[in-house]
Amino acid sequence: MWFWIAGMAAFLIVFLLTKGVASRRGAFPKVRTERLTGSGAVLILGLALAACTGSGQGADPSGTISSATAPSLSPAESSTGLPWPAAPTSALLPERATTMLAEMQRWVDKEFMPGATAAVVSPDGVWTAAVGVDGQGARLQSASGMSLGQVTQTFVASQALLLAEQGKLDLDAPASRYVPVPQLANGATTRQLLGHRAGIPDPGQEPYATVFTAPEAHWSTEQFLAPVPKATASPGEKFYEDTTNYVLAGLVVEKASGRSIATAIDADLWTPLGLERLAYQDEQALPEPIAAPGQDEGLPQGQTGRPYLPFRSIASAIAASHGAAGDAASVARWGYALYGGQVLTPDSVAQLTDFDQDVGPGYGLATIDFTQPYWFKWHIEGHGMRGSLVGYRSVLAVYPEHHLSVAILTPSAVDVLPYVRYIVNAGRLLE
Structure with a gap:
């Protein structure tokens, strides 16, 4: 009950603030960025995943917010009918593509955001487009690469589940079996790491300040973990979106697979699907075209996104949590393949989308239930992940x-979650 009340209170505050700002500016208000509260949170400058963490706010391009809700699908319901048919290669009908592109252009013309790319994979065909410019004023291309933020976690969680299918990883055994470090001394499991329920202690922001003052430096996992205290809190009792969960999960994946996580993900997930426009930074770098990061709090001057997005220190420090880069078409194809049962077994997909948990705000394993009341104001009848890293959303x-499957990327600090339904509606994709 307390969570429902907190969510509704947050909703009312966002609604009133959005209406007030819109009326004063006469245009869609820019989304305010917030610092997350988890370990290494200063690195993210993103939007947390639940009302109980005090964020997760977004703005609606129509100037209104609906309180409509939809019933959440159970894991069994969400994983039935898998696998889906192979993703089509034909293009969407021109009339649909035209209306979706016009909708995206409206976002730029109304100064909702400086630019964006988007992609769709549906039974009726595929589509991708770009509008506007990046952080340096260069015109975006549909293949422009950007930081993917927390979307990275879908790759890491999928690799962990794949290893579990192969009998190489026990998700419910203490993660310290694979990685004996003090941060796992409380017995947290890999599943709890993937679900942000591991009880990881928070070292605060100060130890990570040089990420922004020395942006060209490489950070090792050991450097990132050094300030994180020994875990003493009982795991599984509290949801807390924390970068360290996935940094540790990345180490577990590497130990269980016997390969670097970049090599494992590339070989096991991306290459079989033909996803060539994805990179795990800073072990890999995405080739051109690249979209330079947009204006955002904490962005060091002169950053172009080359060779690492948004810059090397932050990409390497939190690689397993936020380090992936790619383009919209690759993200949309990944979403179709992953949740369509073409990467994992139906049982593993059901674990990703297991939202019926006592702890957590509609969050499975690297997957948000967008039909939960707090999220459904954006009218997304499904699930997925939102990403945020300095200069990109x-x-x-x-x-x-x-x-x-729908993907939207922007080289700016504008939350693109509210824009999904406008792409969907413009293309009549649910008909």
Whole structure:
């Protein structure tokens, strides 16, 4: 009950603030960035995943917010009918593509955001487009690469589940079996790491300040973990979105697979799907075209996103949590393949989308239930992940009943989650 009340209170505050700012500016208000409260949170400058963490706010391009809700799908319901048919290669009908591109252009013309790329994979065809400019004023291309933020976690969680399918990783055994470090001394499991329920202690922001003052430096995992205290809190009792969960999960994946996580993900996930426009930074770098990061709090001057997005220190420090980069088409294709059962077994997909948990705000394993009351004001009848890293925002949204995957990326600090339904509606993708 307390969580429902907190969510509704947050909703009312966002609604009133959005209406007030919109009326004063006469235009869609820019989304305010907030610092997360987890370990290494200063690195993210993103939006947390739940009302109980005091963020997760977004703005609606129509100037209104609906309180409509939809029933959440159970894991069994969301994983039935898998696998989906192979993703089509044909293009969407021109009339649909035209209306979706016009909708995206409206975002730029109304100064909602400086630019964006988007992609759709649906039974009726595929589509991708770009509008506007990046952080340096260069015109975006549909293949422009950007930081994917927390979308990275879908790759790490999938690799862990794949290792579990192969009998190489026990998700419910203490993660310290694989990585004996003090931060796992409380017996947290890999599953709890993937679900942000591991009880990881928070060292505060100060130890990570040089990430922004020395942006060209490489950070090792050991450097990132050094300030994190020994875990003493009982795991599984509290949801707390924390970068350290996935930094540790990345180490577990490496130990269980016997390979670097970049090599494992590339070989096991990306290459079989033909996803060539994805990179795990800073072990890998995404080739051109690249979208330079947009204006954002904490962005060091002169950053172009080359060779690492948004810059090397932050990409390497939190690689397993936020380090991936890619383009919109690759993200949309990944979402279709992952939640469509073409990467993992139906049982593993059900674990990703297991939202019926006592602890957590509609969050499974690297997957948000967008039909939960707090999120459904954006009218996304499915699940996925939103991403945030300095200078970039992203969203992957999958509508399981329609076999539809949508990705939107922007080189700016504007939350793109509210824009998914406008792409969907403009293309009549649910008809």
